[in-house]
Amino acid sequence: MQPVSDFTAEIKIKNLRLRTYIGIKDDEIRNQQDVVINVIIQYDASKAITDNCIESALNYRTITKKIIQYVQEGRFALLERMTQDVLDIIMSHEQVNEARVEIDKPHALRFSDSVSVSLMARRELDSGLN
Incomplete structure (x- = not known):
């Protein structure tokens, strides 16, 4: 078997459906609403493959549990803030090189x-050049 050097894995968490307080109108502040979260995470899976x-893989279950707890227990005025906070949870894991989070608020607009x-973050990787 050929040695593994640099394999970027892409983990996708699709349509994570949660309920939370999101919005600025009185009824949004009083009542939980549905949100749908989609996440794409990239990390170097070389060690996990080898x-x-x-223990060598990125534990997406742990990340998902943190997202669920944070969103369900939180209160958010803006979708932008919730999206950034979820992205921060993901990027707090050192193995993550890049992540993209998209959060949908169903029925936020009439006829839609x-x-x-969507927000994206990329970790600056040390190129070893100084």
Whole structure:
């Protein structure tokens, strides 16, 4: 088997449906609403591929549990803030090189399925050049 050097894995968490307080109108402040969260996470999976054990992989279950707890217990005025906070949770894991979060607020606009906000972050990798 050829040695593994640099394999970027892309983990996708699709349509994570949660309820939270989101919005600025009185009824939004009083009543929870649905949000749909989609996440794309990239990390170097070389060690996980070589070792074939969970300790070497990025644990997406742990990340998802943190997102669920944070969103369900939170109160947010703006979708932008919630999206940034979820992105921060993901990027707090050192293995993550890049992440993109999109959060939909279904039925936020009349005649529309949803409104969404997307944000992306990339970790500056040390190139070893100084």
